[in-house]
Amino acid sequence: MRVRQLVAGLAAIVIGSSLVIATGATAAEARGFGDLRGNGAVSRTVLTAAQLQSGDAAGTVASSAFGLPAGAANPRNSFEGTLTVSHAGEVGGFSAIRDPYDYSSIAAVKHLPDFSAALVQKGSYLIPAERGVRITGNDAWNIALGVGRAWQENGDGRLTRAALPFSLIERNANCVHNGLITFLFSRNQTSLLRYQITSETCEYFQFDMWGQLPATVTQGKVANAQRIRAGFAAELAARIPTRPIAQLATDYPAVGIDTSAFGAGITLSARTTLGFVYGGVNYVGDCPTRQGPHPFCSEVLMPSYSTAKTAFGTLALLRLAQKYGPSVADELITALIPQAAGMPAWKGVTIRDAVDMATGNYTSAGYEVDEGGSTMSAFFAAESETQKTATALSYPRSATPGTTWVYHTSDSYLAVQAMNALLRQHEGPRADIFSMLCNEVLIPAGVGPDSLTTLRTDNSPTGAPFGGYGMFWTQDSIAKVARLMGPQHGAVHGVQLLHPGLLDAALQRNPADRGLPVTGSTVLRYNAGVWAKDYSSVNDPAFTTPFTVPFMSGFGGITVAMMPNGSTYYVFSDNDEFVWASAVSQSAKLAPMTGGGTATPSPPASGHH
Template identity: 30%
Template sequence: MKHLPILIALSAFIGACQKGPTAWDGPVMSSPRSQLTVDELLQGKPQPLMDMSFFARPDWAEDSAAAPFSGILSLAASPLVFPKEKAYYPGEDRFPRISLSFVASQGQLIPGRKDRMDTRQQSDSYWDVIPGAGRVWREKGDGAWSRASFPLTLTDRWVGQARNCVATFVYGQDSVSQVCLQCSQETADIDDRQLGNIRAVLPASFQPMPLPDSAAVVSRHLEEEEGRLPVRPLGEAPGSEALAAYFGQMGYTSAPTSLGAVMLDSTLFLHPPKTRHGLFPYPEEMRHGLYSVTKSMAGALSLFYFAERYGPGLLEEPVSRYVAALAGRGGWEGVTFRHLLDMTTGTAGGEGAAQLFAPLIAAETAEEAIHNIAALGDAPPLPGQQFNYASTNSFVLSYALQRYVESREGEGVHYWELVREHVLNPIGAPHFTVLHTLEADASAAIPILAYGALPTLDEAAKIGLLLANGGQHAGEQLLHRETVLEALDPAAWEGFATGGDYRGGAYQHSFWSKEVAGQDCRFRVSYMLGFGENYVAFLPGKTLLFRFMDEHDLNIEELARRAEGMRSFCP
């Protein structure tokens, strides 16, 4: 893997006894501002870590006084101040050179693109970029200058961590200051010592111009805002105190929970979006690297959709019919799409370096990965007999789905684009992002599906709600109902016993489950689970629980019991 030669597999946990980035107790924004002044931004003065309130529009600002802003903001490749416990991966301490289009409207700073931006061609940085919508405003004492800030996610190309950053600058009619960037929260690999604060001052230039589709960009953004699920503070939900206290517990860092929320009756109740330097100014734009949650949120979602589109017989199709590299491999004989989803392929695989890092993470292209997986060898169990969790199965699912869809729809039709068009767009999650293979021709890339989902809360909640509703949205059946119920309803199917796996007692179509002893009864919880202990949990009564973090708090029982204070889960 030429771009990341020193990337290692999951290493031993560094231990809770080591001290991570500490809590912030410095000043917060007040009038007049004491940091990020116009002069400091114009001079490109290096900035210390500071409270996130300095990057946000203050209550006393005036949106209407902000100057118009429309055009291309270009950021130069620059060094990042990123204290770490271990050596940098190549380019990890570099911000990429990138150009971002923006248009300001009604006090908002709206990016022309909200999808993941691949920086490989113009930069040697480790990071790709996902911009979000921010704000523009004026402050007393800034003279003729207006201010802007916007959220920005930095994500790697190999496993899909997410660095939650905010950038800010001042601007005039045809010029901008340098841009100050700070990243004080992340979902990353604590075992690989990736947690830590990032800051930088980025040289910037501005090309003022009307965006050719600016009216459509603004209209689309406003429509997406209008379509978001309602969000209320968690403290407004009766009985939420115990759950809020759990979300607020300290861990390796002072802000272990990147996101905590509960959905009750299609309303999200959100725990304050804490970072190590105050509240994140744009929680609705915050993206989260969820690792193996991807298997359920993207992998199962895709197969459930195609089971509805083509019929449930798809699940029984032999995989080797569509994956030439596996044809004639004894261990893959008889393996179906269903076996891939259930982790019961009976093939060699696992989560160690030899089964995961070398064949999949270290591979760049889909063909390289699938040939690596084919070479892993055979295992004794026959397909469908024994649960064996292996991320390589999820990638084989992606590869096979692509070939299957092409056999039905024609060469060059991408299955993920069909999922986007027929599932994600209708539910209002058009920008839901998943990690793809690294192809020379980016249009040939396919999702990994084993890891790499980067949802916002709204996207994750809409996908969760669609599943909780049996795959139905606005009266239309988007996913195959019976297969969704097999995944989430114990009355439909109990799933495969996991043999005492610490992550859960049963596994159904990429969802874990276990029984929880509640206050007055026992109830089952089904959940998506990702490395670092990222959860999307399905509780009785269509109650959804979200916790995104990276500090290994694997305790779904305690989370579920604390959520009982908000709603009874007994029949």
């Protein structure tokens, strides 16, 4: 929306260097949703109204200062309009915590990118019109805004306090750095905007960032505002009920659950969050930051990294197979990717081979040697589709396709490009494989808007999707993806979304198709983009009957274990710790690891929130 100094029926004033244009919208129109019970009596000493009206940020503060306090009252002002941050590169502080590659020597890395975001309010909820990753054009960062809150504190006078979670997303990479924004507003006034970043899911780059700067708040009509409000209300109602992870032991007292086992072996300071899904409840941990728990934990965005190999590559293939038959998995890469046509190394390689990490094209068959090598580094660094595809195709033929497992993120990328071409053969040149995944799988499964964007080549929303990484999760969205694959068997409300035969193979429910053994391991397998680990009494004396747990895995310390008893354990961290056997032992106390992911029991009656 373009800001104008004079608009009929609107009053415009300049407060400091922040321009506000107010409309006649009132908070009363949206009350009743996210209703607050406080009277505004909040004792605040950090980020007070006076501090937000002038001055600079000297450093980071307690994360709770950005959160909804117990005494918060319903907002008296309603926000509908655009928040714009400009010249962010001129202000702010930065402190590197882990930076082995000296990223912080780049000036743009140490500041927010400029951005503009339309927001609407429903009750006390402040909802970005566009959720998920936004391409900013900044040299270092793209950005995502999450759903926040608006409320009244007596100390803020006639101004309403707003707070939003946000994430900086590394350009051309999947690292996510989580932060918080707050400001005060009314119909004709706004404060400075305060921001800070004090947590991340990023193994190789960790920092604190903070600042206080003018922002332009332009209130006015937002396109599709009512649809956005209604959509968020439906989304919130459809989220899996949550309870604190400690509540699991209380809900199932007879089996002796040790909730400290969830997250055991993961350095607390490296953990973004964790959860255990069972009985229709998402039992969640908190979201630690270097300044205390994140106040918007349910909205915290996390990178997929290689869990996208399953959630994108596998699910897209299974959807295509359900629509057009399982033979789509046997389509040739050379027939679908023009750059591969005529390349001897890619003769006979199918989509299935690429999803299985079994193209036969590699330099070393050692466990993830190629993944950590120079060719893969060049693949990750390439921003253009042309260069990324050429690098992905550059490995030499070393084995017969379909016979040898060698882990390549580039193979997942090629599989997705081939599937995109196949989809266009069926549905026309404008078809897009990620859009198909969202519209026909993720949205029907209840996955929310924060997880419906992906990174693409050329730093563009219209580039080629990365496929093997580059998606984003919240606690709810990753739980729903696992639920779809596990207990729901690929069906929603009686409609089969995913090919059941291929899904059973991917989740180790078909003993005749267990996939390929992982190099150097006797207990790990890989099938259709899904890892699997064998368990027996060697792991836990209680495991008298051997079983297999399929799981997704992501760089740095991300695990999503989909137990055969229908439960799911997920943890997101960034200290290279992949420890989750103790969670399997606790899950086995609740239900036997047999039955192929049958429906879990109804949730206990009390304690939902």
